[in-house]
Amino acid sequence: MSGDRPTMPPVRLPSDAELARDALSAPLLARAAKLARWAGEEGIPVGVGGELLAPQLREATELLGLAGDEDGDAYAMDAWQHALDTGLVDFEEAEETGDGEGVEPDEDEPRGTAVAGEELATLASGSPSDILELWLAGFESVLADAAAPDLGDIADRIAEGEDLDLDSLDWDPEGEADFLDGVLGNLYLLTALEQSDAERPVPLPALAASMIVPDDMDEPTDDILEEVSDAMMRLDDQFRLLAPTGIIAYRPVDESLIEEVDGEGRIRESVDGVTSDSPEEEDVSRYGMVSLTPLGVLAVRDRMQEAGVDAPVVGDLADKGADALLAALPGHPETAARAEAELWLARRTPAEAAAELLAAGRGDDLDAPSRRLACQQTLSLLGAGAEPAVREVLDDRELGGLARVWLAEHGAADVPEPGEEMVFWLTIDTIAAQLAASGDTDELRGLVEGLVGQHSGFFDAAWRVDHPATADVLEAMGRLHPDKKVAKEARKAAFKARSRG
Known part of the structure; x- marks a missing residue:
């Protein structure tokens, strides 16, 4: 491994079999599979590009049990598109007959047939790794959609006669993708550093602030807080799109907190005070809560590895020396x-x-x-x-x-x-290890006070210890001990240790 290769803390991942079960039960893939089985070998008539026609869309929505949901048609369309993107459904375009040349085609007129694709068999009889490979491919497609601008809004603006290009959309494709990757990377890091097995949700304001607020800024300015608010709204839309893939568990922003300003959603209340990672839970949860699932850890790790980041998994070292x-x-x-x-x-x-x-x-x-x-x-x-x-x-x-x-x-x-020599050598060795791990901590300060208090003449013996870290440890003890007289003794001992070398 290259010494300058970025390295993440190790993460724990379930077995491929467990992850594959999670993938199969993820709402988007489960719905896509159901629609692929519905299409079957005989197929169903579809429009240009394989999209569902109005009668088939109604049937698909009912089949998925979404007829009573105000967004049911949209969910059904997303699931159908996912089936097309992952190869669960294949689109066979109808041959042109030459009839009706020059006539604008009816949008509800069939333009081909959609049939169950070869990948449908993977879900039924493929190995766990095959299923995960298919799921990852589908996730990548949804992730690309999440980083794209709202096509519905663009269509409306074009219909109103606007002449649009990328500059007028105020959309930076690479920047938007990098931002979303950064957010997922932060979630991954928080998951890796979490000290319990539970998936602890992260408040959306804290996650957005981690991408916007400079590290050296004590108090966010109004402009920065507005940027955080804008980022929250963007992430809310993106996370709603990503959640059905199974990558995240997401509690959306409370609709009562959102107001429309100049045709765009804005957080009604200031996010000042809820951008930290430890505000009152009952208040901050209204602003959105998100956590990375095991599937999400798998997906983000896969992307990191492709980008050249070292992203180890617990267990990687089991067969190493x-x-x-x-x-x-x-x-x-x-x-x-x-x-x-x-x-x-x-x-x-x-x-x-x-x-x-x-x-x-x-x-x-x-x-x-x-x-x-x-x-x-x-x-x-x-x-x-x-x-x-x-x-x-x-x-x-x-x-x-x-x-x-x-x-x-x-x-x-x-x-x-x-012997005394071994005791002092082990003491220096232990403190050196703790300094390397955590630096000057309160725990180490307490250890230093205890050691000096228990051993009269500690420094007179310690500076003589033949250990490579003796001088550095004694200097650290001088920094850490609260008693100025004792701290001075430690610094003198460190000087003696260096002079001896």
Whole structure:
């Protein structure tokens, strides 16, 4: 993998079989399949390009159980178009007879026949990966539609005599597609970083603000808030179109919040105060809530990989060596790291896993403390079968300390007491790993205060520790300790450590 290749946190994905079931039950594909079966081998008469004629549209709407829905015809047309786009339905154009030359064709006159396509069999007997491939192709088609301007509005304007081009539409195709990709990317990142298994919905104002409000802006200006409001309305339309694909779970913006200004929808109330990700839920939910489904994670990950982004899945490292596992785990969110470690361990006996992990934990490079901390955390998931391998490193300068910690935590007998040199070496190593992972945190500040408070003369011993990170750790302790006198001692100790080197 290239060192400059963008990398995302790992995501968890269900099996292909589970994802395929989700795809088959997604409203848009399920409706498209039903209409394809309705068309059958004998086919139905259709208009130019395969669109449904008025009588067939009524029948399709009733077949889908949408006759009582005010948008039923539109949903039926979307499902039929989806069937055409995915190959569930094939359009066979009628041959021209030459009759009626120069006569404007009747829009309700059949121009061909639509029959069930070859891909319909994929839904019934294809493998899960085949079904997902078909679903992904259909999703890409809908995504392209979502980034396009409102064709109905364009048709109305043309009918009124306007001469339209891309400039007059104020539409940037590439920019609009990039914006929607960015929004889905932000949803993907939030899903990957989520520390629970539940799909937590994101408020639409917060999602729009993440794309509009500059990172260094403390308080959004009125102009920025107006941009956020416009983006929300755009996303509301796009998410309503995307939701039937199964990529997202979406609660639309409350219609009572929308007013029409100059023929365009606007949020009636200011979005100031609801653009953060932690407003009052009962209020912000009216402005729209969205979450990425497992199918959505699959689809966005697929697009990221095509764009050259490294988008790992939990379990990718299960068949890799311990060196690859320990290199990756420090960058994983906590729950993903544990799941990755458990999948890796499941393919090895405790003795094999422990020996491999400990061997990979050695080293004096900059990343070594992080590897050893990941090694210790992964070892903690192993039972008594790992004990012989752990005992073998008790005299190892780099691993002896964490080996004693593991044995003590597992209630092992005859655990030798560590010498002072090993205790201080493990302390420096652990703090170095935590600094690399999180920087100067409140948790680390508490650890530093506790260490200094428990050991009189801590710094006099610590600066002598032969560890590559000793000076950096002591400098960090000087930053973190609230007592100015103690902080000064830490900085002096760091100077001594550097002078010794």
